[in-house]
Amino acid sequence: MEKKINVAVIGATGAVGQVFMWMLADHPWFNVAYATASASRVGLTYSSTTHWILPLEMPSSIKDIEMKEFNFDSMKEAGVQIVFSALPANIAREAEPQLRAHGFYIFSNAAAMRYDSNVPILIPETNLEQLDLIRDQGYPNTGFCVTNANCVTTGLAMALAPLRKFKINTIHINSYQSVSGAGYPGLSSLDITDNCIPFINGEEAKIEKEIKKILSIDPEVYAFTVRVPVMFGHLETVWLECDEEVNEEDVIEAWKDFKVVTDLPSTPEQPVVYSSEQTFPQPKYAFWGNPRGMVVYTGRVKKKGNKIGFALMVNNIVKGAAGGSIQNAEAFVKEYGLLE
Ligand SMILES: NC(=O)c1ccc[n+]([C@@H]2O[C@H](COP(=O)([O-])OP(=O)(O)OC[C@H]3O[C@@H](n4cnc5c(N)ncnc54)[C@H](OP(=O)(O)O)[C@@H]3O)[C@@H](O)[C@H]2O)c1
Known part of the structure; x- marks a missing residue:
C-alpha cells in the first residue's frame, strides 16, 4: 500500500498524545499531517515543546513537526481525514462533536462521547460489529466518532x-x-x-x-x-x-x-x-x-x-489508549476500504 491517509493528533503533547506520535511515526497506512495541543505551543517544533515521558526514544521523523493551532479549516487544508484525539474529556466534549460536524473521522480516547448510543466503544478483537454504528451517526455523508474504552x-x-x-x-x-x-x-x-x-x-x-x-x-x-x-x-x-x-x-x-x-x-x-x-x-x-x-x-x-x-x-497508554485508537482506525480503513 503506497498511498497514506493524512491524520491529525490533537492533544499530541500529553501522555496519550506521545504514544500516538510514537506509533504513527512510521505507520504503514497513516501520515501525521497535523499536530496540535494548547495554544501556547503553536509554531514550536514537537521535540522542543514536548516533555517526553515514554521509555522509548522519540522517533526522529516526528521531532521537527511544527505544532499548529486547533483550526478546522487548516486541518482540512492539510488534507486531514482522520483525527486522533487525546484531549481531556472536558475539552473533548466541545471539540469532538464540532470535528464530527466538519466531516472528520475521530478516534478518541476521551470519555466525552463514549456513552452516546450511536458511538461505539470499539475493541476490534472483541466487538468489531459495533463499528457499523458510524452509519447511525450519518457516515458516509458526515464525519463520525469512534471511542476506545477506559x-x-x-x-x-x-x-x-x-x-x-x-x-x-x-x-x-x-x-x-x-x-x-x-x-x-x-x-x-x-x-x-x-x-x-x-x-x-x-x-x-x-x-x-x-x-x-x-x-x-x-x-x-x-x-x-x-x-x-x-x-x-x-x-x-x-x-x-x-x-x-x-x-x-x-x-x-x-x-x-x-x-x-x-x-x-x-x-x-x-x-x-x-x-x-x-x-x-x-x-x-x-x-x-x-x-x-x-x-x-x-x-x-x-x-x-x-x-x-x-x-x-x-x-494503559498503548493498548488501553492511543494504540487502541490506532487499531480502531485501522479496522475502519480496512472494513470500509479507504485505501483501495
Ligand atoms: N493516560 C492514560 O492512560 C489514558 C488512558 C485512556 C484514556 N485516556 C484519556 O485520554 C485523554 C488524554 O489523556 P492524557 O493522559 O494524555 O492527558 P494529558 O497528559 O493531560 O494530555 C492532555 C493533552 O491535551 C492537550 N490540551 C489540554 N487542554 C487543551 C485545550 N484547551 N486545547 C487543546 N489542547 C489541550 C494538552 O496540551 P498541553 O500539553 O499543551 O496542555 C495535552 O497535549 C483523556 O481524555 C484521558 O481520560 C488516558
Whole structure:
C-alpha cells in the first residue's frame, strides 16, 4: 500500500498524545499531517515543546513537526481525514462533536462521547460489529466518532471476550493502576511516592458501564480501583462467576484460542498471552510484545468453589489508549476500504 491517509493528533503533547506520535511515526497506512495541543505551543517544533515521558526514544521523523493551532479549516487544508484525539474529556466534549460536524473521522480516547448510543466503544478483537454504528451517526455523508474504552476496561474486556461463552454473571475486579494513567504532569509526587491511593475519580463506574456496552453482557460488577507508584501498565485481579461450569484449563485454553479476527498492522498475532509463571504478569512488562504494548498478559488462574480468579496486565497508554485508537482506525480503513 503506497498511498497514506493524512491524520491529525490533537492533544499530541500529553501522555496519550506521545504514544500516538510514537506509533504513527512510521505507520504503514497513516501520515501525521497535523499536530496540535494548547495554544501556547503553536509554531514550536514537537521535540522542543514536548516533555517526553515514554521509555522509548522519540522517533526522529516526528521531532521537527511544527505544532499548529486547533483550526478546522487548516486541518482540512492539510488534507486531514482522520483525527486522533487525546484531549481531556472536558475539552473533548466541545471539540469532538464540532470535528464530527466538519466531516472528520475521530478516534478518541476521551470519555466525552463514549456513552452516546450511536458511538461505539470499539475493541476490534472483541466487538468489531459495533463499528457499523458510524452509519447511525450519518457516515458516509458526515464525519463520525469512534471511542476506545477506559484503560482498565480495555484490559478486562480483552481477557473476558473469549470467556463470554461461559456466561459470566458476576465480575469482581481490583485494579492497581500506574501513574501515567493520570496523564502528565498527573499526581503530585508527594501524594504517590511510596504510597497507594484507593480512589480514582469516576473509574469504577466507567468499568461497570463500559464492560457491558463492549461485550454486550449484563453481569453484576464490583470494582475497586487503586493508584500505585508504577510508571506504566495497569495490573488487575479478577474473580468471575459464570452460569456454566468452568475450570482453570478451560480459561487458559480460551485465551490460547483467542486469535486475531482481522489482519491490522497494530494487532498482535496473539492478543492475550497467558503464562503459568507464579509471579506473572507485572507492569514491568508493559512494553513487551509485538507491536510493543499491544498484548494483554494474563496469569495466576485459580478456581475456588464456583469462582474463577486470574490476574491481567494491560499497557494503559498503548493498548488501553492511543494504540487502541490506532487499531480502531485501522479496522475502519480496512472494513470500509479507504485505501483501495
Ligand atoms: N493516560 C492514560 O492512560 C489514558 C488512558 C485512556 C484514556 N485516556 C484519556 O485520554 C485523554 C488524554 O489523556 P492524557 O493522559 O494524555 O492527558 P494529558 O497528559 O493531560 O494530555 C492532555 C493533552 O491535551 C492537550 N490540551 C489540554 N487542554 C487543551 C485545550 N484547551 N486545547 C487543546 N489542547 C489541550 C494538552 O496540551 P498541553 O500539553 O499543551 O496542555 C495535552 O497535549 C483523556 O481524555 C484521558 O481520560 C488516558
